[in-house]
Amino acid sequence: xxxxxxxxxxxxxxxxxxxxxxxxxxxxxxxxxxxxxxxxxxxxxxxxxxxxxxxxxxxxxxxxxxxxxxxxxxxxxxxxxxxxxxxxxxxxxxxxxxxxxxxxxxxxxxxxxxxxxxxxxxxxxxxxxxxxxxxxxxxxxxxxxxxxxxxxxxxxxxxxxxxxxxxxxxxxxxxxxxxxxxxxxxxxxxxxxxxxxxxxxxxxxxxxxxxxxxxxxxxxxxxxxxxxxxxxxxxxxxxxxxxxxxxxxxxxxxxxxxxxxxxxxxxxxxxxxxxxxxxxxxxxxxxxxxxxxxxxxxxxxxxxxxxxxxxxxxxxxxxxxxxxxxx
Ligand code: NDP
Numbered sequence: 001x002x003x004x005x006x007x008x009x010x011x012x013x014x015x016x017x018x019x020x021x022x023x024x025x026x027x028x029x030x031x032x033x034x035x036x037x038x039x040x041x042x043x044x045x046x047x048x049x050x051x052x053x054x055x056x057x058x059x060x061x062x063x064x065x066x067x068x069x070x071x072x073x074x075x076x077x078x079x080x081x082x083x084x085x086x087x088x089x090x091x092x093x094x095x096x097x098x099x100x101x102x103x104x105x106x107x108x109x110x111x112x113x114x115x116x117x118x119x120x121x122x123x124x125x126x127x128x129x130x131x132x133x134x135x136x137x138x139x140x141x142x143x144x145x146x147x148x149x150x151x152x153x154x155x156x157x158x159x160x161x162x163x164x165x166x167x168x169x170x171x172x173x174x175x176x177x178x179x180x181x182x183x184x185x186x187x188x189x190x191x192x193x194x195x196x197x198x199x200x201x202x203x204x205x206x207x208x209x210x211x212x213x214x215x216x217x218x219x220x221x222x223x224x225x226x227x228x229x230x231x232x233x234x235x236x237x238x239x240x241x242x243x244x245x246x247x248x249x250x251x252x253x254x255x256x257x258x259x260x261x262x263x264x265x266x267x268x269x270x271x272x273x274x275x276x277x278x279x280x281x282x283x284x285x286x287x288x289x290x291x292x293x294x295x296x297x298x299x300x301x302x303x304x305x306x307x308x309x310x311x312x313x314x315x316x317x318x319x320x321x322x323x324x325x326x327x
Pocket of ligand 1: 041127128157161181242245247312315
């Protein structure tokens with residue numbers, strides 16, 4: 001038996017509890033891990049609350065991220081005692097995840113914990129921070145350099161947004177943060193934002209083309225916001241799109257793409273090949289100033305994670321939440 005969060009769905013409905021779980025619940029895998037820390041991402045919150053059909057098989061241990069120590073390995077890639085990191089690959093959705101003291105995983109999903117980070121720091125970054133890095137890499141790949149002008153980050157107070165601001169600012173970009181919580185401007189400026197705009201200016205239906213302002217953008221919001229960001233991106237600019245906090249729709253026109261040569265770069269972290277993951281985590285280690293973790297992160301227990309999941313979906317959580325699964 002092990003201690004963890006379990007999502008069940010049956011005649012009594014959809015429910016999430018923290019309890020003692022039989023090891024038989026864990027699916028097959030060649031590496032068994034004693035989990036140290038997990039996190040709460042937007043997707044975890046959807047799974048825990050049941051607000052969207054993230055979980056595909058039941059019962060399910062949620063948690064798309066984890067750091068842990070290998071207890072047993074049938075793989076020659078990892079040995080007992082190694083500290084490993086996992087982000088995504090359907091873990092916490094179709095394969096039991098990190099919000100528990102034990103996980104059984106496939107070795108091809110794991111990377112060694114990057115030497116730049118402690119287990120808590122790696123989970124403070126988690127899928128949100130690693131996705132922010134992938135978005136910045138997409139901007140770089142498409143030629144968005146700091147001298148090109150302002151770069152917009154939407155969903156600024158969220159996990160992806162907070163790390164996108166910190167990464168871009170450290171790389172020398174002029175970052176503008178779009179938020180519904182302008183009262184958090186001091187936090188956003190401390191992360192490196194030069195300017196703050198109210199997200200209301202982007203969240204309603206807009207024109208196919210607007211005044212050109214952004215050299216690039218990292219968008220974790222989707223819907224009208226993404227359409228308006230594309231419409232106000234400068235000639236030749238790039239928008240990295242990774243999220244749907246406002247909505248999954250994309251009510252846009254082709255005008256920015258065919259008249260201003262704007263690139264819309266889609267970013268997925270879940271099935272990302274290992275080489276990109278290793279590059280992203282290495283870049284995070286080079287770029288991030290460890291001092292920023294104090295501002296971005298707060299730590300909670302497994303049982304607290306159930307209520308915090310609802311707060312996160314209600315837009316009440318700032319930055320990132322680390323879950324200590326052993327308390
Ligand atoms: P968070 O909940 O931490 O942040 C989301 C932020 O979006 C909020 O803090 C809020 O920022 C803003 N927001 C919330 N609701 C709305 C709304 N209705 N309209 C406009 N803005 C809104 O989530 P994450 O940062 O963890 O994830 C953000 C998105 O990115 C999610 O949709 C998630 O699923 C997606 N994602 C995708 C990944 C991928 O692989 N493609 C990986 C990781 C995340 P503020 O208060 O500042 O306005």
